[in-house]
Amino acid sequence: MDKIILGCIKLSDEVRRTRIVLPSLLHLIVYSMMCKWCNCPCVKAGKQKDGTQKYQCKSCTKYQQRAYRYLAYDPAVHDQFRRFEDMGVGVNKAAKFLQISVNTFQKWVLKAENLKPNLCFPKGCTYDIDEVQTYIGKRENKYWITYGWHVDLHAPIGLNVGGRSSRDLKGVVDEVLSNQPKKINTDRYLAYPGLIPQKLHSRGKRKANCIENKHKSLRKDIAYLIRETMCFAKSRRMLEARIRWYFWAKMEPDFFLK
Ligand SMILES: [Zn+2]
16 A cells, blocks of 8 residues: 555656646556556456466556566566667576576577568668578587678568578578569679579679678677677577577567567
């Protein structure tokens, strides 16, 4: 009860400024809990097995509790998780910082496997396509991360984590081609001429400059890819999810909450 009264006093200072005194105060009295996601009123909605009161938001319908015994269920922790996107911190350290289990952290990252935005750029733009080499598990196990890069918008397009054969590159090239580019820059790697129509293709040692800069950010921001790293990805799925998260999660801020 103390908390609610304190809440009223605090709120009344704030609402004096915003001039919506009555509805806000009424909300606070009638609904003692506001949604942690959208700040709308919640109503009581049954109990957990251990007797803890559950609440449901009237607006976004999400279930929640006032406090969480296991931090992984706390939206605030989830919010912090999202900020590990480009911190260059490995799974173990990040999970330790958030005080959640490594398994939970990995489960959240793996969700990004399904992060496949339907990108549609204007016609006639210039793209780079290139690969970054990395390892999975051990040094003998080489993998390539291939992706396209919109040179003017600085946006990634298409992603393949796997080998370096024409079949591996084709998905990425096709996604770029579907946006009707004016020009595609690549290095002199032999697989590209068979995939990219000659009139669009520009090949050369320093041609795909922009994407090479992006490779540097990738190596800096994703612990799996840091040079001389001790924490290679253990699985291809995990690596791909990690990169999808890095590339496209900002486009769908609520993605991890679904
Ligand atoms: Zn809500």
